[in-house]
Amino acid sequence: MKPSDNPLQVLIIHGPNLNLLGKRETHIYGKTTLDDINQTLINLGSSLGFSIETFQSNTEGVLVERIQQAIGQIAGLIINPAAYTHTSIALRDAIVMLNVPVIEVHLSNIYKREAFRHHSMIADIATGQITGLGSTGYEVALIALAKLVLNKDYCQNI
Numbered sequence: 001m002k003p004s005d006n007p008l009q010v011l012i013i014h015g016p017n018l019n020l021l022g023k024r025e026t027h028i029y030g031k032t033t034l035d036d037i038n039q040t041l042i043n044l045g046s047s048l049g050f051s052i053e054t055f056q057s058n059t060e061g062v063l064v065e066r067i068q069q070a071i072g073q074i075a076g077l078i079i080n081p082a083a084y085t086h087t088s089i090a091l092r093d094a095i096v097m098l099n100v101p102v103i104e105v106h107l108s109n110i111y112k113r114e115a116f117r118h119h120s121m122i123a124d125i126a127t128g129q130i131t132g133l134g135s136t137g138y139e140v141a142l143i144a145l146a147k148l149v150l151n152k153d154y155c156q157n158i
Contacts, residue, residue: 007051008075014056015082029107032135041138048146067094076101076145085120092121101148103141106131
């Protein structure tokens with residue numbers, strides 16, 4: 001597919017501690033760095049006709065503010081809220097205001113981990129959730145988002 005001259009904007013948000021991917025708990029999160037994930041998503045997004053913006057913060061309020069700034073500006077959101085998955089009503093409230101497809105991503109399978117990780121404050125407002133596929137989960141999310149936003153099947157083009 002040839003990207004359009006004005007590609008749709010997709011925001012990808014990474015929550016706390018994801019800036020340390022590849023260094024922290026590699027037995028759980030793998031050795032792929034956040035920069036590696038972001039570059040893969042930028043390249044894939046371009047092939048799907050999207051302009052990708054990635055954003056990471058360890059601070060809840062900063063994440064909320066970035067989501068608020070995206071209102072009316074993006075075609076879709078992919079978010080790994082990380083630890084805020086289980087605690088942040090503020091992130092949830094900001095995401096609801098977007099009115100675009102939202103895919104929640106987790107590198108590890110949160111349902112196979114500690115009991116406190118089994119509940120997501122985002123899951124019931126997200127369009128979908130991908131958990132346990134490592135960094136590939138982000139790519140799957142972006143392909144799914146392309147299908148949702150553009151109502152096309154891009155799997156054959158990848």
